[in-house]
Amino acid sequence: MGNEYRIALAGNPNTGKSTLFNALTGLRQHTGNWAGKTVSMAQGSVPFKDKVFQLVDLPGTYSLFSNSKDEEVARNYIVFEKPDVTLVVLDATSLERNLNLALQVLEMTKNVVICINLIDEAEKQGIKINEKLLMNRLGVPVIKISARNKIGFPLLLDTIDRIITGAIECHPAQMKYSDEIEEQIRKIEPKVREMVGDRISSRWVSLRLLDGDEALLNELNKRFVPEGVR
Template sequence: MEGNHLSRTETVIALAGNPNTGKSTVFNALTGLNQHTGNWPGKTVLRAEGKYINQGQVYNLVDLPGTYSLLANSVEEQVARDYLCFGKPDTTVVVVDATCLERNLNLVLQVLEITSKVVVCVNLMDEAKRKNIIINIKELAVQLGVPVVPTSARAGAGLDQLVKTVSDVAGGQLKPTPRLVQYDSRVEEAIQKIQPQIQKLVGDAYNSRWLALRLLDKDPIVIAALEKCLPGQQDSKMKVGGELWA
């Protein structure tokens, strides 16, 4: 996974997943000793980052807190969600447990609402094999609309393919087209009504559909974060909190 020459520009990769999926094992296997830890700004939640090199390109891997959801019911969920939306990583890897895939897919679908540049890492494939669990990886990729890579991180199996796939997505050679959750007609109509106004505010910098969903929920954390991310918008509070509700 290492090249001979370093690139000047780092590619940022977010690593997300439920607790106990082997996410930390994936992180350690890719970054080795090239990592450091601290806290997220203003939080007591641990932040771990590490680097690895592939084909001369430096990749900065940001290990997000393990979460079951991105609905910001906890500090960990808030940190993970805000980073995925406002930190704008070049690619997000979502690590899922092959032995309880259905439960883990909830987080995958939520991440896909924020960003299309996603790679799903189905980890613990060795455990699944021991339990006689068979996963159709190709069909899962078709259903999700994003690349899916099977791994057994403890044994190092599948990690080379994961690194290559991440590189292809981050570099634009592979362009995922995720299948998004469709809500009932009333919600979809509301999204269509306010999404164009959000698009005018944020342009292509952020996912306007996801922001529309969060604003429909009157999510105060997202509203506050959005205001901070709108440079030069002195009246953004009025626009975000008022105009979009009209």
């Protein structure tokens, strides 16, 4: 349907990602296995204004490399299935540890919302988070929420809607690496771009290939290389 949009939920385990999913979708959800995978996923719908957001609860992971099946599945969904918006759920009480995953997602895709969950718990511990500063640094919307108490939901849903309509443009901050790594990226990125075009981030693919990510290389071969030339 023309008014349905896919929203992926990514996050470390125990950040309240599934609590957010359950609170937003209520009874409008179901669980099933990924095609060809043993990893299960939950999907649910959220009607908002004239649209329906189809939420996909990705496996909880600490990174999006290829260290486990969960990581691979979550990463492949964001990169290859291209959800309209990706929500990255962070724990407000462990923000520094959680930001690693957020920075990885920002390298992979453009339309990202950072959801800082458990904000009520953080306030009890005297933790103050300047979401506007984070927004300026990261280049994407940052929303403080409490999934358990449904705090921040109207702003979160409105932000997703405004990204979809183009009222908000995301400009994810680009991580800078050492001069040596940046030089290697410059060398191989043009060849990567010839293969993937603008369908996925050629810079991100270049980084992963420099890191020796064989699982990603196999996935790229399956998706982008014609059978006759493999």
